[in-house]
Amino acid sequence: MKTARGFFKPLAIGAPAPWRELPARVERMIHFVPPHLEKVRAKVGEIAPTVDVILANLEDAIPADAKGAALAGTIAMSREVDFKALGVGLWVRINCLNSPWHLDEVATLVEKAGDRIDVIMVPKVEGPWDIFYIDQLLASLEAKHGVTRPILLHAILETAEGVMNVEQIAGASPRMQGVSLGPADLAASRAMKTTRVGGGHPGYRVIEDPHTDGLPRASVQQDLWHYTFAKMVDACAAHGIKPFYGPFGAIDDPVACEQQFRNAFLMGCAGAWSLHPSQIAIAKTVFSPDPAEVAFARRILEAMPDGSGVAMIDGKMQDDATWKQAKVMVDCARQIAAKDAEYAALYGF
């Protein structure tokens, strides 16, 4: 472990000083773009103003023989659209660290787009050693190319070993911005008997005891991901970084997508991935606190201006702890309102 003083030291001579606090950014949806497809890339200028983050995906879903085109497409995209002016984050998901591609990808990204990329998403992170490696590599490249702002890191939790080590991953570097659940790879790593990208499964349920009169027994589908989510959210919150839900592959089931996103939002997640344009609006609605809840939270803050004591609002007891929950809700809404005029109006800020 690094010493407390060493933790925030730049890892290379000439590298920018690490972030002490995460930059305050709204990241309700991380919209995945396959950058090797010119047709899709051509739409990014139109889609960008409707999302919080555009992610150029270089890893899974990009064919092996298109990895070079995807990297070139990412650099082109970073030049074609002024993401900073739009207030939209630019992220890149690189290939995993044991692949033949990641080294050239990181070197090229930092050299050609180092000052335009906000976050690099690292798949299949197994432990803090993966973060130490990429942290040092980035610092050396940032120093070499005169990058002025450290690129942040986002880990995908998609192996059993990664889940086991998530606390150490979340705290491995000041570059750590967040962690996403990668349910498809995680399912394979755990030998789960599923063929889905996230969401529930009709076979995973609890069933009530048999009835003496032979009536059918009620059963309810359960959440396959609850344990992993809870572990990931606690690890991220403890280290002051953000947890995210990852992908929902059933593009044709917006209702289940919304429910999965909502579960993540309620558990503390900041956002989710959108794989298809139709998932953008779902994520935006779900990860923006409900205006009625925000209005109620503001009443709690107003009833207890110094955050202490006890109050009754509409029959519900409020105290220091509900005041803190209300503050989380109102702070989140204020941050969204500062970026999104539609929500500023809905919240009345």
Ligand SMILES: CC(C)(COP(=O)(O)OP(=O)(O)OC[C@H]1O[C@@H](n2cnc3c(N)ncnc32)[C@H](O)[C@@H]1OP(=O)(O)O)[C@@H](O)C(=O)NCCC(=O)NCCSC(=O)C[C@H](O)C(=O)O
């Ligand atoms: C999933 C898709 C392959 C579906 O594409 P398509 O069949 O073309 O869908 P549509 O015909 O409904 O598309 C309508 C129009 O929208 C455009 N489109 C589609 N997707 C995108 C997008 N992501 N961004 C921008 N524009 C998009 C189409 O081109 C159509 O346009 P037009 O023809 O002009 O009407 C596709 O959506 C896709 O490739 N999505 C991204 C998939 C992806 O990134 N997968 C990897 C992430 S999930 C993962 O890796 C698992 C995870 O790691 C884990 O382990 O859990």
Ligand SMILES: [Mg+2]
């Ligand atoms: Mg994956």
